[in-house]
Amino acid sequence: MLLENKYYQITDRKTDGQDTIFHIAVLPDCEVYRGHFPGDPVCPGVCNIETIKECAMLLTGKRLFISQIKQCRLTAVATPASCPQLELRMNALPTGQGFIVTASLSDINKTYMEFKGEMTLEMV
Numbered sequence: 074m075l076l077e078n079k080y081y082q083i084t085d086r087k088t089d090g091q092d093t094i095f096h097i098a099v100l101p102d103c104e105v106y107r108g109h110f111p112g113d114p115v116c117p118g119v120c121n122i123e124t125i126k127e128c129a130m131l132l133t134g135k136r137l138f139i140s141q142i143k144q145c146r147l148t149a150v151a152t153p154a155s156c157p158q159l160e161l162r163m164n165a166l167p168t169g170q171g172f173i174v175t176a177s178l179s180d181i182n183k184t185y186m187e188f189k190g191e192m193t194l195e196m197v
Contacts, residue, residue, distance in 0.1 A: 076123050079103055083128070084158075095128050095161040101153035116151040121186050125161065125176045129192055132165050133172055137192040140171065144189040151178070151185040159185070170194065 077083065080103045085096035099116065106114035122145065130137050151159070160179055165172040171193035178186040 075127065076120060077127055080105055080120050081124055081159075083131075086131075089162075092162050092164050093128075093132050095131075095163065097124065097159045097161055099151075099153045099157050099159060101157065106153060114153055116153065116156075116185070118145075118147050118186065121151070121178055122188065125163070125174070125178070125186075125188050126192065128161055128163055128176075129165055129172065129174050132163060135171075136195040137171060138195045140191050140193040142188070142190040144187065146187045147185070148187060149183045149185045156180045156185070165192075 080100060082098045082100060083095050084098050087094050101114070105117065105120060109115060109117050122139070126137060126139055158180060161176060163174065163176040165174050168191070171191060174188070174190055174192050176188045177184055
Protein backbone atom coordinates (compact mmCIF):
# COMPACT_ATOMS: atom_id res chain seq x y z
CA MET A 74 0.00 0.00 0.00
CA LEU A 75 1.30 3.41 -0.91
CA LEU A 76 -0.52 5.66 1.57
CA GLU A 77 -1.73 3.38 4.33
CA ASN A 78 0.04 4.15 7.62
CA LYS A 79 1.59 7.25 6.00
CA TYR A 80 -1.35 9.43 4.90
CA TYR A 81 -4.09 7.51 6.70
CA GLN A 82 -4.59 4.60 9.08
CA ILE A 83 -7.54 2.22 9.17
CA THR A 84 -8.85 2.10 12.73
CA ASP A 85 -11.88 -0.13 12.14
CA ARG A 86 -13.64 -2.05 9.40
CA LYS A 87 -17.20 -3.34 9.45
CA THR A 88 -19.95 -4.52 7.14
CA ASP A 89 -23.30 -2.77 6.81
CA GLY A 90 -25.49 -4.75 4.42
CA GLN A 91 -23.76 -4.70 1.03
CA ASP A 92 -21.36 -1.93 2.08
CA THR A 93 -18.07 -2.09 3.91
CA ILE A 94 -17.24 0.82 6.17
CA PHE A 95 -13.62 1.71 6.86
CA HIS A 96 -12.98 4.11 9.74
CA ILE A 97 -9.93 6.13 8.81
CA ALA A 98 -7.69 8.36 10.88
CA VAL A 99 -5.97 11.06 8.85
CA LEU A 100 -2.31 11.33 9.85
CA PRO A 101 -1.57 15.08 10.05
CA ASP A 102 2.21 14.56 10.29
CA CYS A 103 2.28 13.08 6.78
CA GLU A 104 4.73 14.87 4.51
CA VAL A 105 1.93 15.36 1.94
CA TYR A 106 0.56 18.08 4.20
CA ARG A 107 3.93 19.81 4.51
CA GLY A 108 3.87 20.37 0.76
CA HIS A 109 0.13 20.81 0.23
CA PHE A 110 -0.63 24.25 1.66
CA PRO A 111 1.80 24.32 4.61
CA GLY A 112 0.29 25.98 7.66
CA ASP A 113 -3.26 25.36 6.38
CA PRO A 114 -3.14 21.83 4.92
CA VAL A 115 -5.96 20.17 3.01
CA CYS A 116 -6.50 16.54 2.07
CA PRO A 117 -5.61 16.32 -1.64
CA GLY A 118 -8.29 14.76 -3.82
CA VAL A 119 -5.77 12.49 -5.52
CA CYS A 120 -4.73 11.07 -2.13
CA ASN A 121 -8.37 10.46 -1.25
CA ILE A 122 -8.85 8.59 -4.55
CA GLU A 123 -5.76 6.48 -3.81
CA THR A 124 -7.17 5.77 -0.33
CA ILE A 125 -10.37 4.51 -1.96
CA LYS A 126 -8.35 2.28 -4.29
CA GLU A 127 -6.25 0.86 -1.46
CA CYS A 128 -9.36 0.11 0.61
CA ALA A 129 -10.96 -1.54 -2.44
CA MET A 130 -7.89 -3.78 -2.67
CA LEU A 131 -8.27 -4.71 1.00
CA LEU A 132 -11.98 -5.37 0.51
CA THR A 133 -11.54 -7.57 -2.57
CA GLY A 134 -8.20 -9.15 -1.71
CA LYS A 135 -7.02 -8.29 -5.25
CA ARG A 136 -4.38 -5.95 -6.67
CA LEU A 137 -6.35 -3.33 -8.59
CA PHE A 138 -5.84 -0.27 -10.71
CA ILE A 139 -8.41 2.36 -11.57
CA SER A 140 -9.35 1.82 -15.18
CA GLN A 141 -12.21 4.31 -15.36
CA ILE A 142 -13.59 7.03 -13.12
CA LYS A 143 -17.26 7.50 -13.98
CA GLN A 144 -17.92 10.06 -11.25
CA CYS A 145 -15.73 11.79 -8.70
CA ARG A 146 -17.30 14.69 -6.86
CA LEU A 147 -15.34 16.66 -4.29
CA THR A 148 -18.24 18.05 -2.27
CA ALA A 149 -16.30 19.74 0.55
CA VAL A 150 -12.71 20.45 1.55
CA ALA A 151 -11.33 17.97 4.08
CA THR A 152 -8.49 19.03 6.33
CA PRO A 153 -6.55 17.03 8.90
CA ALA A 154 -7.51 19.61 11.55
CA SER A 155 -11.26 19.76 10.88
CA CYS A 156 -11.88 16.08 10.16
CA PRO A 157 -9.18 13.84 11.63
CA GLN A 158 -11.55 10.84 11.57
CA LEU A 159 -13.32 9.87 8.36
CA GLU A 160 -15.67 7.11 7.28
CA LEU A 161 -15.15 5.47 3.91
CA ARG A 162 -18.31 3.63 2.87
CA MET A 163 -17.65 1.32 -0.07
CA ASN A 164 -19.28 -1.24 -2.29
CA ALA A 165 -17.39 -3.34 -4.85
CA LEU A 166 -19.50 -5.28 -7.35
CA PRO A 167 -17.62 -7.91 -9.35
CA THR A 168 -17.51 -7.64 -13.14
CA GLY A 169 -15.82 -9.88 -15.66
CA GLN A 170 -12.52 -7.99 -15.42
CA GLY A 171 -12.62 -6.41 -11.98
CA PHE A 172 -15.06 -4.42 -9.87
CA ILE A 173 -17.42 -1.47 -10.07
CA VAL A 174 -16.59 0.52 -6.95
CA THR A 175 -18.82 3.12 -5.36
CA ALA A 176 -17.55 4.99 -2.34
CA SER A 177 -18.16 8.04 -0.21
CA LEU A 178 -15.76 9.70 2.18
CA SER A 179 -17.45 11.56 5.03
CA ASP A 180 -17.54 12.40 8.70
CA ILE A 181 -20.53 12.83 10.96
CA ASN A 182 -21.30 16.29 9.50
CA LYS A 183 -20.50 16.18 5.79
CA THR A 184 -19.57 14.20 2.75
CA TYR A 185 -16.21 15.17 1.27
CA MET A 186 -16.03 12.94 -1.79
CA GLU A 187 -18.28 10.66 -3.82
CA PHE A 188 -16.65 8.19 -6.20
CA LYS A 189 -17.87 5.70 -8.77
CA GLY A 190 -15.50 3.89 -11.07
CA GLU A 191 -14.19 0.67 -12.46
CA MET A 192 -11.15 -1.03 -11.00
CA THR A 193 -9.53 -3.75 -13.00
CA LEU A 194 -7.28 -6.57 -11.84
CA GLU A 195 -3.65 -5.52 -12.00
CA MET A 196 -1.50 -7.81 -14.10
CA VAL A 197 1.79 -8.56 -12.35
